[in-house]
Amino acid sequence: MLTSRNLLSQTIRKKRHKKPKKPKTKTRNKKQEPIYKNQEDPIEKEELEEDTEGFNLKTSAPSNTHGVQPLGNLYLNLGSINSRNTGLGNLQILTDELVLDILGFVDGSQLGVLATVSKSFYVFTNHEPLWRNLVLDKLNGEFLFNGSWKSTYIGGIYPSFDCSGCSCLKVRDFYSDYLFQSWLCASLEMKPEWLERDNIVRKKGISVEEFVMNFEEPNKPVLLEGCIDNWAALQKWDKDYLVKVCSDMKFAAGPVEMRLQGYFRYSDQVMEERPLYLFDPKFVEKVPVLGSEYEVPVYFREDLFSVLGNERPDYRWIIIGPAGSGSSFHIDPNSTSAWNAVVKGSKKWVLFPPDVIPPGVHPSPDGAEVACPVSIIEWFMNFYGATKNWKKRPIECICKAGEVIFVPNGWWHLVINLEESIAITQNYVSRRNLLNVLHFLKRPNAGELVSGTQDRVNLHDKFENAIECTFPGTINQLVQKAEEKKAQEKNHPSGTQ
Numbered sequence: 001m002l003t004s005r006n007l008l009s010q011t012i013r014k015k016r017h018k019k020p021k022k023p024k025t026k027t028r029n030k031k032q033e034p035i036y037k038n039q040e041d042p043i044e045k046e047e048l049e050e051d052t053e054g055f056n057l058k059t060s061a062p063s064n065t066h067g068v069q070p071l072g073n074l075y076l077n078l079g080s081i082n083s084r085n086t087g088l089g090n091l092q093i094l095t096d097e098l099v100l101d102i103l104g105f106v107d108g109s110q111l112g113v114l115a116t117v118s119k120s121f122y123v124f125t126n127h128e129p130l131w132r133n134l135v136l137d138k139l140n141g142e143f144l145f146n147g148s149w150k151s152t153y154i155g156g157i158y159p160s161f162d163c164s165g166c167s168c169l170k171v172r173d174f175y176s177d178y179l180f181q182s183w184l185c186a187s188l189e190m191k192p193e194w195l196e197r198d199n200i201v202r203k204k205g206i207s208v209e210e211f212v213m214n215f216e217e218p219n220k221p222v223l224l225e226g227c228i229d230n231w232a233a234l235q236k237w238d239k240d241y242l243v244k245v246c247s248d249m250k251f252a253a254g255p256v257e258m259r260l261q262g263y264f265r266y267s268d269q270v271m272e273e274r275p276l277y278l279f280d281p282k283f284v285e286k287v288p289v290l291g292s293e294y295e296v297p298v299y300f301r302e303d304l305f306s307v308l309g310n311e312r313p314d315y316r317w318i319i320i321g322p323a324g325s326g327s328s329f330h331i332d333p334n335s336t337s338a339w340n341a342v343v344k345g346s347k348k349w350v351l352f353p354p355d356v357i358p359p360g361v362h363p364s365p366d367g368a369e370v371a372c373p374v375s376i377i378e379w380f381m382n383f384y385g386a387t388k389n390w391k392k393r394p395i396e397c398i399c400k401a402g403e404v405i406f407v408p409n410g411w412w413h414l415v416i417n418l419e420e421s422i423a424i425t426q427n428y429v430s431r432r433n434l435l436n437v438l439h440f441l442k443r444p445n446a447g448e449l450v451s452g453t454q455d456r457v458n459l460h461d462k463f464e465n466a467i468e469c470t471f472p473g474t475i476n477q478l479v480q481k482a483e484e485k486k487a488q489e490k491n492h493p494s495g496t497q
């Protein structure tokens, strides 16, 4: 259970314990003040002073729109009654998630009517993700983001309706962890302690042989500096340039396709738990000039999936997103390895080796699905701390513009953009992981596991045949080499030759 003691009030603490040598740049605006106002208890103040760990709200974070408080505050506010329950009537026995799931079945005008039923219905029906789903469902990518998903919906569906004077009511005594956490995850800054660990190996100017021997062969991440300095993209790609060269072309952003202009209008304003992330695998086919403004770094030029020509699974993506967007924990598709180059902005990476499932992550037994916290910041809030005592501590880093990270196959990784970012990533298969990939494509549930292509079940045979045609004998040689290595490891465990 959350209380503003253990979460929100820490924002105040942080402010009071500001270290003189590092001036704090974030300030709370006036609108945010009321949410801390219920702390009249003198003990509270003392506790606040004692604790030095803090959470910061983003400078531009709106105050908790409807005054929702964490459930724990109900027990601090003696005599208070939870208007969440009184206003729901018989529905109060349902969980918040279930109430929202049910409201997810009704359309915008019905939500508007239900909002008038009670204070509680008002809060639930104004939950932004409900309106986001309506917008994406009804308007696809053809929306003009207008500060909130609700007003975007109204503006898109009822263009003549003027909602400029529509007020946003604050509701007293509404307590809900679920709704509070959703707002909190959208509004929190990354804590400095989540960012400070940087234990990845960094290399500049190494040879391909060194890369293969020290990183690709042993399947270890590395951050490569200076290997994309010649990319035109580094100089050219910014919002204005991309909008110009991409013109009316649409790109995949979450479940919809959007023009860049519309996407940037959205990403410039939005503050939500899980911002729409532009992640497009066909960007070079759509806008060939983008493909001519970057090249595959020298370390990753062997890409055996290319023997499949147009039938190869998706392998290259342009990735664009605002601060707070990113990728929650996953392993890359089809057992491939990847490289990810930041062109603008910066990204925080957390990586766990294949034999360590990250805390808070629950893959299904067949590996086809992964359950993990919806928002990345939620993972940091609830699970990052556990990694300190984890079996194998993760590899972490911040990858900045001009840097490239190598993500070895099978590694779990999570990425959050610390500022608005533009990146290119490619997944590839070299001789070092060809056998892994073939093995993966042959798994009995390949139909569910294989991704990025229509013909999932036959991909193994097609790939194996194409490799055999183009590089006859290669697979056998690799199998033999792998067997020799295994035998060697058996005779000399952990390299004690």
Ligand SMILES: O=C(O)CCC(=O)C(=O)O
Pocket (backbone or CB within 6 Å): 319, 326, 327, 332, 338, 340, 347, 413, 415, 423, 425
């Ligand atoms: O959000 C990002 O840049 C990371 C992308 C990623 O993890 C992936 O492509 O597998």
